[in-house]
Amino acid sequence: MSESTEALVAMVFDGPEAALPDMLDARERRAACQRELLADARDDESLLCITLSIPGPHKTSPVLEHVFDVLAAQAEAALDGAAVRVRRALGGVSGPELLMLVALPARETKRRVVQVEQTHPLGRLADLDVLGRTGDTLFSVQRTELGLPPRRCLICDGEAKACARSRAHTVYEMQETIAQMIEQGGYI
Template sequence: MSELTGQAIALPQMLMAKEQRRQRQIAWLADAPGATLVWLTLRIPGPIKTNARIEALFQQVIQQLQQQWDSKLIHQEMWRLSTGPEAAFLVTVEAKQLKQEMMLLEQKSGFYQLLDLDVIVPAADGVQSISRTTFELPPRPCLVCGGDAKSCSRSRRHGLATVQDVVASIIEKGELS
């Protein structure tokens, strides 16, 4: 049984982080008209969202994305938060094309399965994410059974301990292919 170690956080901290993320996204897009924003977070259930191992793997992904975008990268920043590491990238790539590229990364095995690579565009009420449904693709798969991850999460089909064990094992292996 694998176990995540690190600082535990509470729901109010997660809600505050989510609101701060939205405000940063609005500001980033307002400062760069015509650019596309990619916001990188992680899918880690439970109260422990980060530790040294997670941040090291996250940093490797950031370096890979920097190399991938090279001359198309306008600006990039990373935050080491108790609610989990986050990174933002402003790039000169069309949003739908970028979402397709990000979905391919999220579908890879290993640590990539934990990535949440949101492609963010301006919207009337601030910002919006381009959804997988835009491409008529099924929802992301559950890490435990391969079914619809949101459905499994909402129904708590596998229990938190089971999902945490799978996530901890993925992090422990640390595979980035």
């Protein structure tokens, strides 16, 4: 590996390290916020939760914050003018997060924003979860419900969840691929 590649990876992931307790706290905080927002949601609203899919302990940095802002703006543009009644930003060492109550049914919200994941040069770094509520029951809309295949691995194009479970690639290999995607896309 070249020194320039190492320097690129170091620049993209130049941020605080998130330990497991940080990630668990962030997950609990996000889930509580999701429940609170969905409890207040109108019948025609869904909840869009935007995060980055970043492996390893470095979940935020100036570069990753910029990438997040670009992808969040793209996701909001994909809503095609649907009203956003509530917007709540979360974050910290676990990475940036944005939750939005959108005036669209959950499946329609997912159908619109999944295009960002599939077509934007950095879309594979976006984690665009859509939740809805039926009575007191919360649900998440999956890509497969829309007839789309599961997310693909950044490195080998296999199924992303299978690669993650088997730890098929090192964190550094994934960070290197992500850094190169960001650089090639002109986002640094």
